[in-house]
Amino acid sequence: SAEVLLNRTDIAAALTGIQDPTAAQAPERLAATQAELARVPTIARRAVESVGLKAGPGYLLGESSVTAHPDADLFEFAVTDRSPALAGRLATAYAREFTLYQSDLEQQQIRSALSDISRRLHVLAVAGQQASPLYTDLVQRRTQLTTLQALQTAGSAVVRDAVPGVKVAPRVFRNVVLALAIGLILGIGLGFLYDALDPRVWSAPEAAASLGLPLLGRIPRLKKGSSLVMAADPHSRGAEAFRMLSANIDFADEEKRARTILVTSAISGEGKSTTTANLAIALARKGHHVVVVDLDLRGPSLDGFFSLNGQPGLTDVALGRIDLEEAISGARKPRNGTDADTRPAWRQGDPGGVLEVVPAGPVSFEPGEFVTRPAVGSIIRQLGTRADFVLIDSAPMLSAGDPAVLSRYVDAAIVVVRLDGVRQGTLAELRRSLDTLHCEKLGVIVTLADEGERYGTRYSGQRKPPAGQAAWRSSVRQIKRL
Ligand SMILES: Nc1ncnc2c1ncn2[C@@H]1O[C@H](COP(=O)(O)OP(=O)(O)OP(=O)(O)O)[C@@H](O)[C@H]1O
Ligand SMILES: [Mg+2]
Structure with missing residues (x-):
């Protein structure tokens, strides 16, 4: 499995200057949302393609899990595969593709905010209101956003690549024990059946x-x-x-x-x-x-x-x-019964x-x-x-x-x-x-x-x-x- 650190930069706060009070109160919710986000097929498809696997996104989604760490801003991307090496590669690729996808999303948000501000500045300029306080404020925000765009790091980062996986299946010992137990139960059952079919007289x-x-x-x-x-x-x-x-x-x-x-x-x-x-x-x-x-x-x-x-x-x-x-x-x-009978x-x-x-x-x-x-x-x-x-x-x-x-x-x-x-x-x-x-x-x-x-x-x-x-x-x- 690979691990991803979640960077909790609040873009909305950066844009508006207003801190979202719920973000601080419910970090688990944010983590859960991000973990869900990681399950979008686009990310899975990109990960599968990046390791050169000829399979659809469904394969990876079926064989993987994304779990948010309960006490830290970390996600674990775990993948199960017949080949431990491939499982490791897939987990790392999956984690990377997730961070890229998430970073794209944030860049998109900044880009659309910037274009919105530019459009409004243009409208004000056409109206000759460059001296208005709104114009000044919008210019200030554009500067902030441009800086943020330049500084923008990914919203998350892969902090640990997956090492080649450990074998979780087939678990030979467990399977043998299970087979023996089932065999035993079946044997006893058949014994009872035999007993039932061979009635007593x-x-x-x-x-x-x-x-x-x-x-x-x-x-x-x-x-x-x-x-x-x-x-x-x-x-x-x-x-x-x-x-x-x-x-x-x-x-x-x-x-x-x-x-x-x-x-x-x-x-x-x-x-x-x-x-x-x-x-x-x-x-x-x-x-x-x-x-x-x-x-x-x-x-x-x-x-x-x-x-x-x-x-x-x-x-x-x-x-x-x-x-x-x-x-x-x-x-x-x-023969003469007069003698005392001393026999046993x-x-x-x-x-x-x-x-x-x-x-x-x-x-x-x-x-x-x-x-x-x-x-x-x-x-x-x-x-x-x-x-x-x-x-x-x-x-x-x-x-x-x-x-x-x-x-x-x-x-x-x-x-x-x-x-x-x-x-x-x-x-x-x-x-x-x-x-x-x-x-x-x-x-x-x-x-x-x-x-x-x-x-x-x-x-x-x-x-x-x-x-x-x-x-x-x-x-x-x-x-x-x-
Ligand atoms: N009619 C009966 N009622 C109660 N117990 C009996 C009866 N017949 C035999 N037994 C008991 O069953 C047991 C076996 O009996 P017995 O030794 O006569 O059998 P057996 O067929 O000669 O055995 P083996 O093949 O070992 O010589 C003994 O403990 C005997 O007391
Ligand atoms: Mg006898």
């Missing part, structure tokens, strides 16, 4: 239908700290759900002749181990001989359910360290059934590779000849290939789905994974069923989801239909 029948499998059982939310509800609280709603599940499995088993059953899920934490352990007890209490095996070598947990921590297990057998019999924990309940709670109360547990044992190898060993298959087959049901707790399907490998050794698989808003997309993916299994698919067990059903029962018309959620979900459906 809240009903057990809907989940089963999505997987194309029968619904075997609905396990409600169990009380905290009572995961092994079949032993801890056999009269609870949770235990009842496992009894119903065991009845359904019994029925499905008769149809499909499944003995060894793999329990899997889409992702971890859906309740495989909890469900397997309780189901094993429920089946045993119905009089079956049940062996429950921990083959979730990525997160073994059955030993914890049955208080067998540190016991040798399946891995020891597969590695030939111990015999299968040594890895099986559990005993047949004495989970083994009490089963009328003649047997529950045996094969914990995982120490895992010091890659689980994915381990399950492919022939020894694992042979252990499962051996257990299958020994019991009515062999329930095998395994890893989640979408994060491990173990269930697919183990499916070669088993008769059937059951899939556990945690019904607290599982995504339609996850179920679709799970369905594709289930298609790769080499065994029968018995059906689906949903956990946390009551929570899902709270919303899911809208289909049966008993209870409705909160109004907001219903509206939201129905609008999402509409979007999907579109």
